[in-house]
Amino acid sequence: MENISFNINRRRFLQNAAATLALSSLGPMGLDIVFKDTPFRVGLIGCGWYGKSDLFRLIQVAPVEVVSLCDPDQNMLNGAAELVSKRQKSGKKPRTYTDYRKMLAEKDLDLVLIGSPDHWHALQMIEAVKAGAHVYVQKPISVDVMEGEAMVAAARKYNKVVQVGTQRKSTPHLIDVKKNIVDAGLLGKISHVEMCCYFHMRANGNPPVEAVPDYFDYEMWTGPAPLRPYDGIPHLRWWRTFMEYGNGIMGDMCVHMLDTVRWMLDLGWPNKITSTGGIYVQKEGKSNISDTQSAIFEYNELNCVWQHRSWGTPDDPEYPWAFKLFGEKGTLTGSTMQADFVPYGEEGKKIHKDVVYEKEKYPEDVTEERIELNAAPATRLHMLDFLGAIEKNKRPVADIQEGHISSASCIMANLSMELGRSIVYDPENRKVVGDKEATQRLAREYRGPWQHPDPKKV
Secondary structure, three states: OOEEEEEEOOOOOOOEEEEEEHHHHOOOOOOEEEEEOOEEEEEEEOOOOHHHHHHHHHHHHHOOEEEEOOEEEEHHHHHHHHHHHHHOOOOOEEEEEEHHHHHHOOOOOOEEEEEEHHHHHHHHHHHHHOOOOOEEEEOOOOOOOHHHHHHHHHHOOOOOEEEOHHHHHHHHHHHHHHHHHOOOOOOOEEEEEEEEEEOOOOOOOOOOOOOOOOOOOHHHHOOOOOOOOOOHHHHEOOOHOOOOOOOOOHHHHHHHHHHHHHHHHOOOOOOOOEEEEEEEOOOOOOOOOOOOEEEEEEEEEEEEEEEEEEEOOOOOOOOOOOEEEEEOEEEEEOOOEEEEEEEEEOOOOEEEEOOOEEEEEEEOHHHHOOOOOHHHHHHHEEEEEEEHHHOOOOOOOOOOHHHHHHHHHHHHHHHHHHHOEEOOOEOOOOEOOOOHHHHHOOOOOOOOOOOOOOOOOO
């Protein structure tokens, strides 16, 4: 991806309208992109924290017109429309919808960004590509394995680019160490990987059941997931503490690190997945996701081991959410914030890399509510890779197939923990080898009238 220069021309381009963005300073990908004429027409589904964050990063690096927003929370929707009108060049407020199907039925979008909770990703992505849009969907791509299979099938059938928000692949300092340490052979043979997350990020309260506010369509927000008794606005991080809507810390945080390791080492599906864990410490609240969990993703002569705890202290305070590649010649430790290579023996030298910030180039980052300043440059590069893949009609760096492998592997780690046995997945036949019960659980039961997508019928 180095020193790429390309033009992006869209079907509705107007003469005499041009915008040029030179972005080579964003990192070692060296992207110099010239956009011409009419902006991309964009829609966002899920107007919460990260949905807006992704959208604002796109606005920063490409000429876009945000024409529609969707969220079942009318207050959040109105607030997002106001913010977008201030951020986009036209100053216009987007149209607003509480039902994504009505938004997509307009069929007037070039790009759709999906920042809704995990249990919605599959249906919304599939409907978006059917409506003619290319899609940027947040990770994990799905809540069950068959949703992911259907998403890949839909992207291929409708020939749409689908980029997954696993933006570590677009993180400048990690791109650097992959090229100059891993690919350069400084580690030698790598036969063990450790990944971890020790953030205290598991919500675990006991809020009372209450009436659903008038501005919130709880039925629509829940969609195909089980309808829990309403105990407060779920999309203010509360939903992540329940398996009804996602896959816990495994699905939220391991997916990033496993995806990064797979990219670094060119790994596909694991040969076997084994996991144990549960709620060992934080038993006092409603949360039903594990507070302690270990998993092993086995490859040929390589084990990738995951560990999370939402209590206690991190094993390495400098790297509380990270990966470590153990090679015969040295060790590489990496995170969203930094990376360190330590060679074995007296030969070689230590290498340290820090996260890239762009506060001067994008001063609006500094005042944006809840922004992850360390992730903003990576997301901008990720958006540019997404647009470049559309222009070249090729697979993006975080293609839906790669996002599916990483997401499904984490989902199956949870399945292994629940069933108490290892999982060997056969992606060719979409089944767990020799395990009918596990195979049946590759697809969750949907709440009616929503229908689970079938990879053979998308």
